[in-house]
Amino acid sequence: MSVAEPIGHEVLVEVRASGLCHSDISVAQTGMGGDWPMVLGHEIAGVVVAVGPSASRIKVGDHVVAAALRPCGQCRACLKGAVWACSQPDALDRGPDEKPRLEDEHGAIGQMTGLGGFAEKVLVHENQLVSIDPAMPFEQASIIGCAVATGGGVVLNVAKVQPGESIAVFGCGGVGLNAIQVAALAGATRIIGVDIQTDKLELAQKFGATDVIDSTKVDAVEAIQKLTESEGVDHAFVMVGVPQVTQTALQILGQSGTVYLVGGMSPGAEVHLHPSPGDSLLLPFQQGIRGTWLGSSNFYHDIPMYVDLYLQGRLNLDDLVSQTISIDDIDKAYEELERGGIARSVITFPAQS
Ligand SMILES: [Zn+2]
Ligand SMILES: [Zn+2]
Known part of the structure; x- marks a missing residue:
């Protein structure tokens, strides 16, 4: 599978931590939620390694957390800060005439909620990302965008x-x-x-x-x-x-x-x-x-707030990350999640750069 170069407002993120969530199973079982075949995973923290020419909020080297929302930033809901109710999330996608972000020899591959976080690298629109304090550990940061924000x-x-x-x-x-x-x-x-x-x-x-x-x-x-x-x-x-x-x-x-x-x-x-x-x-x-x-979260505001609360010792995220695993163990970890025995597994990836 190949990942395209960032264009426009896109950002290439080297994923360092990716949380497992029940929603990934729901999407896999129902076949809903985007274009299949698809890379699942929507709770990501990582480091920005490249940005498209129009990206302005996110810079190379930023530590980022992704949100499972795709706000266009232009519609009435987005302008009111109701980013979870964006009326045109597809505005963040590439056009039909553009090379797909992800593809293999059989064609284009989709990304769950525009992310597709069970991967070493993700190419996403910058509107889905928030830069965070680099003091924040990636494992704890990754779960903020979904479970904590909700x-x-x-x-x-x-x-x-x-x-x-x-x-x-x-x-x-x-x-x-x-x-x-x-x-x-x-x-x-x-x-x-x-x-x-x-x-x-x-x-x-x-x-x-x-x-x-x-x-x-x-x-x-x-x-x-x-x-x-x-x-x-x-x-x-x-x-x-x-x-x-x-x-x-x-x-x-x-x-x-x-x-x-x-x-x-x-x-x-x-x-x-x-x-x-x-x-x-x-x-x-x-x-x-x-x-x-998704907790009516305006994640641009809420994610940095939860990072601050964690770094101040007022929000317990350590006990929510019950184990860190390699991506090779994802099936086993999902079986455990389905049994309901543990709070959260997070896949970690070694730094590539
Ligand atoms: Zn989730
Ligand atoms: Zn919008």
């Missing part, structure tokens, strides 16, 4: 959690643990982690959960009502794409509480609402249910 972003940008508020997090994997630790930073005083795995609940406590619930052992609705003295929580984050968990979350909301759907749902998934005032508190308590996407 979990932290849904707490800060979407729910706007305030000091003294209460939250429940359903699913304490990479995204859930970040929601927990960022909610703790934001001053939430009751942070309830719910999961079906003991090791994840132990991590949840380490990341700042004030209470944890093993929903295989106790009824989560009863347990949360008891913890909150029947007041319910202000914010419930559903990190797992399971409709039944969403139903549970709707039952533990307090006055003006909101359920946030974070984890992807399977095609055809249904969630049932019971809006009658006789059946639920949805209307009388003015509760809500809200979809979210």
Whole structure:
């Protein structure tokens, strides 16, 4: 496979760390998400080794983190800072008459979310990159663009959690643990982690959960009502794409509480609402249910913020990188991720230059 030279605003990044995420499996299984065949991987940190003639924000030698978003920078959403809602992400692609960025003897090869991070080098549009403090280690930096930006972003940008508020997090994997630790930073005083795995609940406590619930052992609705003295929580984050968990979350909301759907749902998934005032508190308590996407992160702002918090010792990313592996071990690491036993594996690549 060959990688083209950067043109226009493109940047060639020597990848130093690339995180494994469940989304790569979803894309592989569904065949969605771009042009196949495709290089997967979308959590990248590395060093810039070449830039196209029009690149202006990113320079050779910069340490960069990539975001799994492709903001054009020109549309109404982008101009408002809502880069996750860009209306023309394909504007970052090469044109049909241009040589593909990646190709082999059979033709062009796609890049998941414009990145394709399971590779030693990636050629990306500079709009997908943020330069970071070179003091930041690559392994920890790589996971910021997805798991941290999503979990932290849904707490800060979407729910706007305030000091003294209460939250429940359903699913304490990479995204859930970040929601927990960022909610703790934001001053939430009751942070309830719910999961079906003991090791994840132990991590949840380490990341700042004030209470944890093993929903295989106790009824989560009863347990949360008891913890909150029947007041319910202000914010419930559903990190797992399971409709039944969403139903549970709707039952533990307090006055003006909101359920946030974070984890992807399977095609055809249904969630049932019971809006009658006789059946639920949805209307009388003015509760809500809200979809979210990548934590509504304006990553140009949020990624450097998470880097600062890590370097100040206030954001725990070390325990999120449960192991570093060689790219040759990727299949084994994905089997482990599917079993749900570990928080995160990160592929590391030696420096080439
Ligand atoms: Zn991801
Ligand atoms: Zn745009």
